[in-house]
Amino acid sequence: MRxxxxxxxxxxxxxxxxxxxxxxxxxRAGMIQQSSxxxxxxxxxxxxxxxxxxxxxxxEQDRAGALEILMPTIQPADLWRESxxxxxxxKEMLRIVDRHDRDMLYGPTNEEQVTDIFRSHVNSYKDLPxxxxxxxxxxxxxxxxxFGVMRGREFLMKDAYSFDLDYEGAKIxxxxxxxxxxxxxxxxxxxxxxxxxxxxxxxGDLSHEFIILADTGExxxxxxxxxxxLKTPEGDHxxxxxxxLVDEWTSYYAAADEMHDADNCGVAxxxxxxxxxxxxxxxxxxxxxxSKAMGATVMGPDGKEITVSMGSYGIGVSRLVGGIIxxxxxxxxxxxxxxxxxxxxxxxxxxxxxEACDAACEDFYAKLQAAGIEVLYDDTSDRAGGKFAKxxxxxVPYQVTIGPRGLKTGVVEFKTRKSGEKEEITPEAALNRLxx
RNA sequence: CGGGGCAUAGCACAGCCUGGUAGUGCGCUCGCUUUGGGAGCGAGAGGUCGCAAGUUCGAAUCUUGCUGCCCCGACCA
Numbered sequence: 292m293r294x295x296x297x298x299x300x301x302x303x304x305x306x307x308x309x310x311x312x313x314x315x316x317x318x319r320a321g322m323i324q325q326s327s328x329x330x331x332x333x334x335x336x337x338x339x340x341x342x343x344x345x346x347x348x349x350x351e352q353d354r355a356g357a358l359e360i361l362m363p364t365i366q367p368a369d370l371w372r373e374s375x376x377x378x379x380x381x382k383e384m385l386r387i388v389d390r391h392d393r394d395m396l397y398g399p400t401n402e403e404q405v406t407d408i409f410r411s412h413v414n415s416y417k418d419l420p421x422x423x424x425x426x427x428x429x430x431x432x433x434x435x436x437x438f439g440v441m442r443g444r445e446f447l448m449k450d451a452y453s454f455d456l457d458y459e460g461a462k463i464x465x466x467x468x469x470x471x472x473x474x475x476x477x478x479x480x481x482x483x484x485x486x487x488x489x490x491x492x493x494x495g496d497l498s499h500e501f502i503i504l505a506d507t508g509e510x511x512x513x514x515x516x517x518x519x520x521l522k523t524p525e526g527d528h529x530x531x532x533x534x535x536l537v538d539e540w541t542s543y544y545a546a547a548d549e550m551h552d553a554d555n556c557g558v559a560x561x562x563x564x565x566x567x568x569x570x571x572x573x574x575x576x577x578x579x580x581x582s583k584a585m586g587a588t589v590m591g592p593d594g595k596e597i598t599v600s601m602g603s604y605g606i607g608v609s610r611l612v613g614g615i616i617x618x619x620x621x622x623x624x625x626x627x628x629x630x631x632x633x634x635x636x637x638x639x640x641x642x643x644x645x646e647a648c649d650a651a652c653e654d655f656y657a658k659l660q661a662a663g664i665e666v667l668y669d670d671t672s673d674r675a676g677g678k679f680a681k682x683x684x685x686x687v688p689y690q691v692t693i694g695p696r697g698l699k700t701g702v703v704e705f706k707t708r709k710s711g712e713k714e715e716i717t718p719e720a721a722l723n724r725l726x727x
Numbered sequence: 728c729g730g731g732g733c734a735u736a737g738c739a740c741a742g743c744c745u746g747g748u749a750g751u752g753c754g755c756u757c758g759c760u761u762u763g764g765g766a767g768c769g770a771g772a773g774g775u776c777g778c779a780a781g782u783u784c785g786a787a788u789c790u791u792g793c794u795g796c797c798c799c800g801a802c803c804a
């Protein structure tokens with residue numbers, strides 16, 4: 292992409308409404324534009340990151356055997372009356388009346404909708420287990436939206452729903468998602484920690500929050516330091532292996548402040564770490580809560596009706612954009628993990644209009660494109676300083692700078708954003724690093 | 728939902744107290760000079776001062792009401 296043809300309205304100064312780093316940087320990098328409190332438009336740069344995260348989440352869900360569907364944003368109130376949540380949910384639910392005076396709502400989540408799909412089409416134990424997911428916009432009318440996309444009212448979320456014959460089956464579904472989440476966050480370049488979560492009035496022992504560490508996180512977390520040394524699982528797993536993995540990851544103490552019991556946590560003082568975290572996922576086994584209320588049953592092998600056992604598994608996709616920035620930024624701007632970066636390479640032409648510079652940049656640009664590398668080529672006539680600052684701000688992992696001075700000796704500058712390391716190497720060497 | 732704050736050019740702000748024809752910096756356009764880490768000089772464009780009433784000869788400025796946004800807390804993917 293040529294910057295001269297791109298739409299990336301960056302700001303040199305901080306907008307005053309943005310207080311925390313991710314919000315400030317997203318606005319400055321021209322990733323988003325606020326529409327109203329907690330509601331944002333995604334501009335090209337932000338949209339690319341959002342799609343990258345979405346893609347990784349999707350791939351890991353698919354690999355875990357979940358099936359992608361797409362449910363509507365607007366749901367009929369009647370479904371929610373069946374589960375009893377229409378009255379329970381309160382003002383966070385955005386309620387809408389259509390022209391025929393029917394009560395509708397903008398979905399804050401989709402348990403009722405997916406249970407309705409299930410009961411309409413699944414009738415036999417032979418069709419289980421089943422896990423359906425979608426990646427769709429949700430709306431929760433937060434009293435006080437804040438922190439940019441991290442606590443918006445409209446947000447993009449992956450939510451999966453599992454259906455099983457019994458608790459044992461549901462536990463396998465739960466463990467499958469647990470492990471898939473570990474893999475997903477690792478691919479996003481994040482160190483995620485599963486916390487035992489409060490299951491609330493539903494009870495049960497199967498609920499975990501996944502948090503990422505960031506100094507600006509909204510809640511305090513306490514964990515055994517060794518949990519950060521655990522290796523992310525790879526490949527496929529039998530149910531027994533899944534259980535062993537979950538047991539291993541949950542054997543270390545990890546809890547949010549409201550669940551933390553300083554006196555009885557059983558962790559030596561020197562091993563206990565207290566930091567702040569951002570919740571980026573939540574998995575939940577809730578059994579028959581919705582299936583019972585809404586009549587989601589299948590016929591068992593013995594001819595008796597079985598009420599299915601369910602769980603739900605969420606990942607805040609749009610929240611992750613902000614969350615990743617909170618975890619990955621410095622004074623100069625964003626430092627994207629490579630997998631989610633909007634572009635892998637920023638190519639800087641230090642002197643647009645100079646014949647040799649233009650030719651060298653065009654050649655380099657064409658070769659990167661031919662190799663399928665996503666590159667943002669700053670071909671504008673801006674000054675050098677501005678170009679460097681902009682690339683630092685938007686956080687592309689690698690910068691290649693081509694200018695008259697280097698060309699005389701046949702070198703370009705290769706900068707790694709994360710370390711800040713700069714090297715003078717030949718264009719061929721730079722190309723090999725990026726393509727290899 | 729309790730408490731607090733803000734609203735003036737695309738962005739950040741001054742002007743308001745003490746009413747009298749709208750300012751600064753950045754950004755944008757044009758010219759010249761510059762050119763290796765957000766340049767300099769010059770010339771421009773751009774604003775019904777959030778909205779509505781009121782006071783006044785006259786309101787960005789004073790009064791009242793409304794709306795929007797932000798922050799702290801309670802609450803949450």
